[in-house]
Amino acid sequence: MTIKELAYSAQQHLQASTGGSFKRAHIYELLAASFGFNSHAAFGVDTVLTELRQNDRRVIPQRALIKQRCIELGYQPDIVTRASSALESFLTERQIGVASISSLVSRLKGESSSQDEELEYDQDELFDPSDEAFGPILLDGLAVAASKGNALAHYALALIHAPDDEDDPDAGSSYWYSQGQQGRVLTGVEKEWSEAHEARLAQAEKYSRHLREASRLGNQDALLDLADRFDDPSFFEQPRHGVDADPSAIAAIAERMGRTSDAKHWLTLAAESGDTDAMLQLIEDYDHGDLERCWTWVYLSRLVGTDLTQDAHYAINEDGSDYDDDVGGPAYVAGHDGVDLEPLAPEQDAAARLAAQKLFEQIEQNAG
Numbered sequence: 450m451t452i453k454e455l456a457y458s459a460q461q462h463l464q465a466s467t468g469g470s471f472k473r474a475h476i477y478e479l480l481a482a483s484f485g486f487n488s489h490a491a492f493g494v495d496t497v498l499t500e501l502r503q504n505d506r507r508v509i510p511q512r513a514l515i516k517q518r519c520i521e522l523g524y525q526p527d528i529v530t531r532a533s534s535a536l537e538s539f540l541t542e543r544q545i546g547v548a549s550i551s552s553l554v555s556r557l558k559g560e561s562s563s564q565d566e567e568l569e570y571d572q573d574e575l576f577d578p579s580d581e582a583f584g585p586i587l588l589d590g591l592a593v594a595a596s597k598g599n600a601l602a603h604y605a606l607a608l609i610h611a612p613d614d615e616d617d618p619d620a621g622s623s624y625w626y627s628q629g630q631q632g633r634v635l636t637g638v639e640k641e642w643s644e645a646h647e648a649r650l651a652q653a654e655k656y657s658r659h660l661r662e663a664s665r666l667g668n669q670d671a672l673l674d675l676a677d678r679f680d681d682p683s684f685f686e687q688p689r690h691g692v693d694a695d696p697s698a699i700a701a702i703a704e705r706m707g708r709t710s711d712a713k714h715w716l717t718l719a720a721e722s723g724d725t726d727a728m729l730q731l732i733e734d735y736d737h738g739d740l741e742r743c744w745t746w747v748y749l750s751r752l753v754g755t756d757l758t759q760d761a762h763y764a765i766n767e768d769g770s771d772y773d774d775d776v777g778g779p780a781y782v783a784g785h786d787g788v789d790l791e792p793l794a795p796e797q798d799a800a801a802r803l804a805a806q807k808l809f810e811q812i813e814q815n816a817g
Contacts, residue, residue, distance in 0.1 A: 451589040452498065456480065459539055466535035469528040479536055482518035483510040484547045495551050495601065497590030501544040508546045510537040548587060550594065550601050557608040558670070560693075583609060595659065600666035607659035607671065610652050622646055670694070677702050685711045695719070697727050720746060723812045725755040732757070732788055741797045743790055748805035753812065758787045 450458075456476045463471050463479075481492035501508075515533040524532065588609075594602035622642035629635050629643045657679075663671035664683060669692040672684035685708055692699075700715035713735045719727035728746040736742045750757040762784035764772035772780045793801060 450500075450585055452586060452593055455498065455543075455545070455586060459536065462539045463532050463535050467528050467531040469524065469532070471532075475522050478522060479515055479518055479532070480540075482514045483536060483540055484508060485511055485514060493594055493597070493599070495549055496547050497550060497587055497594060497602075499546055499548045499587040499590070500584035501546045510540045512537050545586070550591070550599070550605055554601060554605050554608065554670075557605065595662070598666060600663045600668040600671070603659045603663035603666065604668050604671045607656050607663060607674070610655040610659065612649070612653050612656060626650075673699065673702070676706065680706050682706065682708070696722070697724055700727070720749070721808055721811070722815070723749075723753045725750045725753060725757065729757055729785065729788070732790075740791060741793060741801050743788070744793055744798065744801040745804045745808075747788065747790065748802050749808050752805060752809040756787070758789070760787045761785055 456473060459480065460471050460473055460476045463469075463476070477489040480498065481487075481489040484492070484496070486492040486496070512533045515536055516529050519529040519532050520526075588606075591602045591606050591609075595606060622639075623646055625635060625639045625643040626646040629640075635643050660671050660675055660678070664675045664681075669684070672681075672687070673692060673694055675681040676684045685703060685706075696715040696719040700712045700719065703709075703711035703715060713731070716727045716731050716735065720731055728750050732743045732746055736746070747757050755761075762782055764780040765783045766772055767779060767781060769783075792798070
Protein backbone atom coordinates (compact mmCIF):
# COMPACT_ATOMS: atom_id res chain seq x y z
CA MET A 450 0.00 0.00 0.00
CA THR A 451 1.25 3.47 -0.89
CA ILE A 452 0.72 6.71 1.05
CA LYS A 453 -1.85 7.81 -1.53
CA GLU A 454 -3.75 4.54 -1.17
CA LEU A 455 -3.70 4.87 2.61
CA ALA A 456 -4.99 8.44 2.40
CA TYR A 457 -7.73 7.37 -0.01
CA SER A 458 -8.81 4.54 2.30
CA ALA A 459 -8.83 6.94 5.26
CA GLN A 460 -10.91 9.42 3.27
CA GLN A 461 -13.47 6.78 2.34
CA HIS A 462 -13.60 5.52 5.93
CA LEU A 463 -14.16 9.00 7.40
CA GLN A 464 -16.84 9.87 4.88
CA ALA A 465 -18.68 6.59 5.48
CA SER A 466 -18.39 6.98 9.26
CA THR A 467 -19.44 10.63 9.48
CA GLY A 468 -21.69 11.18 6.48
CA GLY A 469 -19.56 14.23 5.66
CA SER A 470 -17.21 15.09 2.82
CA PHE A 471 -13.46 15.37 3.35
CA LYS A 472 -10.88 16.86 1.00
CA ARG A 473 -7.90 14.64 0.30
CA ALA A 474 -5.52 17.40 1.38
CA HIS A 475 -7.33 17.55 4.72
CA ILE A 476 -6.79 13.82 5.20
CA TYR A 477 -3.03 14.35 5.11
CA GLU A 478 -3.39 17.13 7.67
CA LEU A 479 -5.43 14.87 9.95
CA LEU A 480 -2.96 12.02 9.61
CA ALA A 481 -0.19 14.38 10.72
CA ALA A 482 -2.31 15.59 13.65
CA SER A 483 -2.91 11.99 14.68
CA PHE A 484 0.75 11.71 15.60
CA GLY A 485 1.23 15.08 17.26
CA PHE A 486 2.09 17.40 14.39
CA ASN A 487 0.49 20.78 13.75
CA SER A 488 0.68 20.40 9.98
CA HIS A 489 1.49 17.90 7.26
CA ALA A 490 4.45 20.08 6.27
CA ALA A 491 5.92 19.80 9.76
CA PHE A 492 5.28 16.06 9.75
CA GLY A 493 7.25 15.57 6.53
CA VAL A 494 10.48 17.16 7.75
CA ASP A 495 11.76 14.08 9.59
CA THR A 496 8.84 11.66 9.87
CA VAL A 497 7.18 9.04 7.70
CA LEU A 498 4.22 6.76 8.22
CA THR A 499 4.94 3.08 8.66
CA GLU A 500 3.19 -0.21 9.22
CA LEU A 501 3.77 -1.54 12.72
CA ARG A 502 4.86 -5.10 13.31
CA GLN A 503 4.02 -7.51 16.07
CA ASN A 504 6.75 -6.39 18.49
CA ASP A 505 6.78 -2.68 17.57
CA ARG A 506 5.89 -0.07 20.14
CA ARG A 507 2.30 1.01 19.61
CA VAL A 508 1.56 4.71 19.12
CA ILE A 509 -1.96 5.73 20.09
CA PRO A 510 -3.41 8.30 17.67
CA GLN A 511 -4.08 11.59 19.48
CA ARG A 512 -7.83 12.09 19.26
CA ALA A 513 -7.73 15.56 20.85
CA LEU A 514 -5.33 16.85 18.21
CA ILE A 515 -7.43 15.31 15.44
CA LYS A 516 -10.45 17.18 16.80
CA GLN A 517 -8.52 20.42 17.01
CA ARG A 518 -7.23 20.10 13.45
CA CYS A 519 -10.73 19.28 12.17
CA ILE A 520 -12.04 22.47 13.76
CA GLU A 521 -9.17 24.49 12.26
CA LEU A 522 -10.02 23.06 8.85
CA GLY A 523 -13.61 24.26 9.20
CA TYR A 524 -15.60 21.08 9.92
CA GLN A 525 -18.79 21.19 11.98
CA PRO A 526 -18.74 20.03 15.63
CA ASP A 527 -20.87 16.94 15.02
CA ILE A 528 -18.56 15.86 12.19
CA VAL A 529 -15.47 16.61 14.27
CA THR A 530 -16.37 14.19 17.06
CA ARG A 531 -17.22 11.32 14.75
CA ALA A 532 -14.22 11.98 12.50
CA SER A 533 -11.69 11.92 15.34
CA SER A 534 -13.05 8.64 16.64
CA ALA A 535 -13.22 7.12 13.15
CA LEU A 536 -9.66 8.09 12.21
CA GLU A 537 -8.28 6.79 15.51
CA SER A 538 -9.91 3.40 14.97
CA PHE A 539 -8.84 3.36 11.30
CA LEU A 540 -5.16 3.83 12.18
CA THR A 541 -5.29 1.44 15.13
CA GLU A 542 -6.94 -1.36 13.16
CA ARG A 543 -4.43 -1.01 10.32
CA GLN A 544 -1.53 -0.72 12.79
CA ILE A 545 -0.21 2.51 11.31
CA GLY A 546 2.53 4.32 13.21
CA VAL A 547 5.36 6.75 12.50
CA ALA A 548 9.14 6.50 12.12
CA SER A 549 11.79 9.19 12.42
CA ILE A 550 13.94 9.41 9.28
CA SER A 551 16.99 10.52 11.26
CA SER A 552 16.59 7.58 13.66
CA LEU A 553 16.20 5.22 10.72
CA VAL A 554 19.44 6.54 9.21
CA SER A 555 21.24 6.14 12.54
CA ARG A 556 20.10 2.54 12.84
CA LEU A 557 21.05 1.74 9.24
CA LYS A 558 24.52 3.15 9.91
CA GLY A 559 24.79 1.07 13.07
CA GLU A 560 24.74 4.10 15.34
CA SER A 561 22.70 4.95 18.40
CA SER A 562 20.29 7.85 18.30
CA SER A 563 18.61 10.01 20.89
CA GLN A 564 15.41 9.44 18.91
CA ASP A 565 15.69 5.66 18.67
CA GLU A 566 12.58 5.20 20.76
CA GLU A 567 10.57 6.81 17.95
CA LEU A 568 11.62 4.24 15.37
CA GLU A 569 9.00 1.59 14.89
CA TYR A 570 11.09 -1.14 13.26
CA ASP A 571 12.98 -3.89 15.00
CA GLN A 572 16.68 -3.00 15.19
CA ASP A 573 17.96 -6.33 13.88
CA GLU A 574 15.78 -6.19 10.78
CA LEU A 575 17.05 -2.73 9.86
CA PHE A 576 20.41 -4.12 8.84
CA ASP A 577 18.86 -6.15 6.03
CA PRO A 578 19.12 -3.95 2.91
CA SER A 579 16.37 -5.76 1.05
CA ASP A 580 13.01 -4.11 0.47
CA GLU A 581 11.34 -6.98 2.31
CA ALA A 582 12.77 -5.64 5.58
CA PHE A 583 10.73 -2.46 5.19
CA GLY A 584 7.01 -2.00 4.76
CA PRO A 585 5.74 -0.47 1.52
CA ILE A 586 4.23 2.51 3.34
CA LEU A 587 7.56 3.42 4.90
CA LEU A 588 9.40 3.02 1.58
CA ASP A 589 6.78 5.06 -0.21
CA GLY A 590 6.93 7.72 2.50
CA LEU A 591 10.68 7.99 2.07
CA ALA A 592 10.28 8.19 -1.70
CA VAL A 593 7.69 10.95 -1.38
CA ALA A 594 9.90 12.91 1.03
CA ALA A 595 12.88 12.43 -1.29
CA SER A 596 10.89 13.69 -4.27
CA LYS A 597 10.33 16.93 -2.34
CA GLY A 598 14.06 17.48 -1.88
CA ASN A 599 14.54 15.87 1.52
CA ALA A 600 18.24 14.99 1.55
CA LEU A 601 17.93 12.74 4.60
CA ALA A 602 15.18 10.70 2.92
CA HIS A 603 17.42 10.23 -0.11
CA TYR A 604 20.23 9.13 2.18
CA ALA A 605 17.97 6.67 4.01
CA LEU A 606 16.94 5.13 0.68
CA ALA A 607 20.60 4.93 -0.36
CA LEU A 608 21.46 3.04 2.83
CA ILE A 609 18.51 0.70 2.35
CA HIS A 610 19.71 -0.17 -1.15
CA ALA A 611 23.45 -0.18 -0.35
CA PRO A 612 25.15 -3.24 -1.87
CA ASP A 613 26.74 -5.76 0.44
CA ASP A 614 30.50 -5.26 0.80
CA GLU A 615 31.04 -9.01 0.81
CA ASP A 616 30.80 -11.05 -2.35
CA ASP A 617 27.43 -12.73 -2.53
CA PRO A 618 27.52 -16.20 -4.10
CA ASP A 619 23.81 -15.88 -4.86
CA ALA A 620 24.16 -12.51 -6.60
CA GLY A 621 23.65 -14.08 -10.01
CA SER A 622 25.68 -14.28 -13.18
CA SER A 623 26.65 -11.34 -15.36
CA TYR A 624 27.30 -13.81 -18.19
CA TRP A 625 23.78 -15.16 -18.27
CA TYR A 626 22.36 -11.68 -17.82
CA SER A 627 24.37 -10.55 -20.84
CA GLN A 628 23.16 -13.54 -22.81
CA GLY A 629 19.56 -12.69 -21.99
CA GLN A 630 20.09 -9.07 -23.00
CA GLN A 631 21.34 -10.31 -26.36
CA GLY A 632 18.10 -12.17 -26.94
CA ARG A 633 18.97 -15.67 -25.80
CA VAL A 634 16.02 -17.46 -24.23
CA LEU A 635 17.01 -18.52 -20.73
CA THR A 636 15.38 -21.23 -18.66
CA GLY A 637 15.86 -22.88 -15.30
CA VAL A 638 18.89 -21.93 -13.26
CA GLU A 639 20.31 -19.80 -16.09
CA LYS A 640 17.24 -17.56 -15.91
CA GLU A 641 17.45 -17.43 -12.10
CA TRP A 642 21.09 -16.33 -12.25
CA SER A 643 20.28 -13.70 -14.85
CA GLU A 644 17.37 -12.33 -12.83
CA ALA A 645 19.45 -12.28 -9.65
CA HIS A 646 22.14 -10.26 -11.40
CA GLU A 647 19.54 -7.90 -12.84
CA ALA A 648 18.11 -7.35 -9.35
CA ARG A 649 21.58 -6.59 -8.03
CA LEU A 650 22.16 -4.05 -10.81
CA ALA A 651 18.83 -2.39 -10.03
CA GLN A 652 19.71 -2.20 -6.34
CA ALA A 653 23.12 -0.69 -7.14
CA GLU A 654 21.46 1.89 -9.42
CA LYS A 655 19.04 2.93 -6.67
CA TYR A 656 21.90 3.18 -4.19
CA SER A 657 24.00 5.36 -6.47
CA ARG A 658 21.09 7.57 -7.53
CA HIS A 659 19.86 8.30 -4.01
CA LEU A 660 23.38 8.72 -2.63
CA ARG A 661 24.32 11.22 -5.33
CA GLU A 662 21.08 13.15 -4.88
CA ALA A 663 21.52 13.29 -1.10
CA SER A 664 25.05 14.56 -1.72
CA ARG A 665 23.85 17.17 -4.19
CA LEU A 666 21.41 18.39 -1.54
CA GLY A 667 24.28 18.78 0.91
CA ASN A 668 24.03 15.78 3.22
CA GLN A 669 27.54 15.45 4.66
CA ASP A 670 27.30 11.74 5.45
CA ALA A 671 26.21 11.06 1.88
CA LEU A 672 29.11 13.14 0.54
CA LEU A 673 31.51 11.13 2.69
CA ASP A 674 30.02 7.82 1.51
CA LEU A 675 30.31 9.07 -2.07
CA ALA A 676 34.02 9.67 -1.51
CA ASP A 677 34.44 6.27 0.11
CA ARG A 678 32.52 4.29 -2.50
CA PHE A 679 33.26 6.22 -5.70
CA ASP A 680 36.34 8.35 -4.91
CA ASP A 681 34.24 11.46 -5.48
CA PRO A 682 36.17 14.49 -4.13
CA SER A 683 33.12 16.69 -3.40
CA PHE A 684 33.25 16.09 0.37
CA PHE A 685 36.82 17.37 0.56
CA GLU A 686 36.29 20.25 -1.87
CA GLN A 687 33.42 21.82 0.08
CA PRO A 688 33.93 24.10 3.08
CA ARG A 689 34.46 21.77 6.03
CA HIS A 690 31.29 21.28 8.03
CA GLY A 691 30.62 19.13 11.04
CA VAL A 692 30.17 15.47 10.20
CA ASP A 693 29.53 12.73 12.74
CA ALA A 694 32.22 10.34 11.57
CA ASP A 695 35.57 9.07 12.82
CA PRO A 696 38.17 11.59 11.58
CA SER A 697 40.74 8.80 11.26
CA ALA A 698 38.40 6.96 8.88
CA ILE A 699 37.97 10.15 6.86
CA ALA A 700 41.76 10.54 6.79
CA ALA A 701 42.10 7.01 5.42
CA ILE A 702 39.68 7.85 2.59
CA ALA A 703 41.63 11.01 1.81
CA GLU A 704 44.92 9.06 1.78
CA ARG A 705 43.48 6.48 -0.58
CA MET A 706 42.42 9.28 -2.91
CA GLY A 707 45.85 10.88 -2.76
CA ARG A 708 44.63 13.99 -0.91
CA THR A 709 47.60 14.47 1.41
CA SER A 710 46.61 17.81 2.94
CA ASP A 711 43.11 16.54 3.70
CA ALA A 712 44.51 13.38 5.23
CA LYS A 713 46.75 15.45 7.52
CA HIS A 714 43.84 17.71 8.47
CA TRP A 715 41.60 14.83 9.56
CA LEU A 716 44.43 12.95 11.27
CA THR A 717 45.15 16.11 13.25
CA LEU A 718 41.52 16.31 14.33
CA ALA A 719 41.69 12.66 15.39
CA ALA A 720 44.91 13.22 17.31
CA GLU A 721 43.53 16.32 19.02
CA SER A 722 40.62 14.19 20.24
CA GLY A 723 42.99 11.66 21.85
CA ASP A 724 43.55 9.10 19.06
CA THR A 725 47.11 7.86 19.70
CA ASP A 726 47.24 5.91 16.43
CA ALA A 727 46.61 9.20 14.62
CA MET A 728 49.34 10.86 16.70
CA LEU A 729 51.80 8.14 15.71
CA GLN A 730 50.91 8.43 12.02
CA LEU A 731 51.34 12.20 12.15
CA ILE A 732 54.77 11.80 13.71
CA GLU A 733 55.88 9.22 11.16
CA ASP A 734 54.30 10.56 7.97
CA TYR A 735 53.30 14.21 8.24
CA ASP A 736 54.91 16.12 11.12
CA HIS A 737 58.36 14.53 11.10
CA GLY A 738 59.87 17.84 9.93
CA ASP A 739 58.45 19.69 12.96
CA LEU A 740 60.21 18.30 16.03
CA GLU A 741 58.28 20.44 18.51
CA ARG A 742 54.99 19.26 17.01
CA CYS A 743 56.13 15.63 17.25
CA TRP A 744 56.97 16.03 20.93
CA THR A 745 53.58 17.65 21.48
CA TRP A 746 51.99 14.43 20.23
CA VAL A 747 54.27 12.34 22.45
CA TYR A 748 53.40 14.36 25.54
CA LEU A 749 49.70 14.25 24.66
CA SER A 750 49.88 10.46 24.19
CA ARG A 751 51.25 10.14 27.70
CA LEU A 752 48.47 12.30 29.09
CA VAL A 753 45.84 10.04 27.54
CA GLY A 754 47.53 6.87 28.81
CA THR A 755 49.90 5.73 26.05
CA ASP A 756 53.59 6.50 25.68
CA LEU A 757 54.51 6.55 22.00
CA THR A 758 58.22 6.39 22.84
CA GLN A 759 57.72 2.86 24.20
CA ASP A 760 57.59 -0.26 22.04
CA ALA A 761 54.10 -1.71 21.67
CA HIS A 762 54.18 -5.24 20.27
CA TYR A 763 51.60 -7.98 20.65
CA ALA A 764 50.76 -11.38 19.18
CA ILE A 765 48.11 -11.89 16.52
CA ASN A 766 46.78 -14.74 14.46
CA GLU A 767 47.39 -15.01 10.72
CA ASP A 768 44.06 -13.27 10.02
CA GLY A 769 44.98 -10.31 12.22
CA SER A 770 42.78 -11.24 15.17
CA ASP A 771 44.15 -11.21 18.71
CA TYR A 772 46.18 -14.28 19.62
CA ASP A 773 44.68 -16.59 22.25
CA ASP A 774 47.16 -18.69 24.25
CA ASP A 775 44.41 -21.15 25.13
CA VAL A 776 43.80 -21.87 21.44
CA GLY A 777 47.44 -21.93 20.40
CA GLY A 778 48.78 -22.15 16.86
CA PRO A 779 51.19 -19.94 14.91
CA ALA A 780 51.59 -16.41 16.32
CA TYR A 781 52.64 -13.29 14.46
CA VAL A 782 53.98 -10.01 15.81
CA ALA A 783 52.02 -6.79 15.36
CA GLY A 784 52.36 -3.30 16.78
CA HIS A 785 55.12 -0.75 16.45
CA ASP A 786 58.47 0.33 17.83
CA GLY A 787 58.56 3.34 20.08
CA VAL A 788 59.28 6.63 18.32
CA ASP A 789 62.82 7.91 18.69
CA LEU A 790 62.97 11.70 18.58
CA GLU A 791 65.83 14.11 19.04
CA PRO A 792 65.50 16.03 22.33
CA LEU A 793 64.18 19.57 22.28
CA ALA A 794 65.80 22.68 23.62
CA PRO A 795 64.34 23.63 27.04
CA GLU A 796 62.23 26.48 25.66
CA GLN A 797 60.78 24.36 22.85
CA ASP A 798 60.20 21.45 25.23
CA ALA A 799 58.22 23.68 27.57
CA ALA A 800 56.14 24.91 24.63
CA ALA A 801 55.43 21.34 23.50
CA ARG A 802 54.38 20.30 27.00
CA LEU A 803 52.11 23.33 27.33
CA ALA A 804 50.49 22.67 23.94
CA ALA A 805 49.89 19.03 24.91
CA GLN A 806 48.36 20.07 28.23
CA LYS A 807 45.96 22.48 26.51
CA LEU A 808 44.89 19.78 24.06
CA PHE A 809 44.38 17.33 26.91
CA GLU A 810 42.24 19.82 28.83
CA GLN A 811 40.12 20.28 25.71
CA ILE A 812 39.72 16.50 25.40
CA GLU A 813 38.57 16.28 29.03
CA GLN A 814 36.19 19.19 28.54
CA ASN A 815 34.65 17.55 25.46
CA ALA A 816 34.32 14.26 27.34
CA GLY A 817 32.51 15.97 30.19
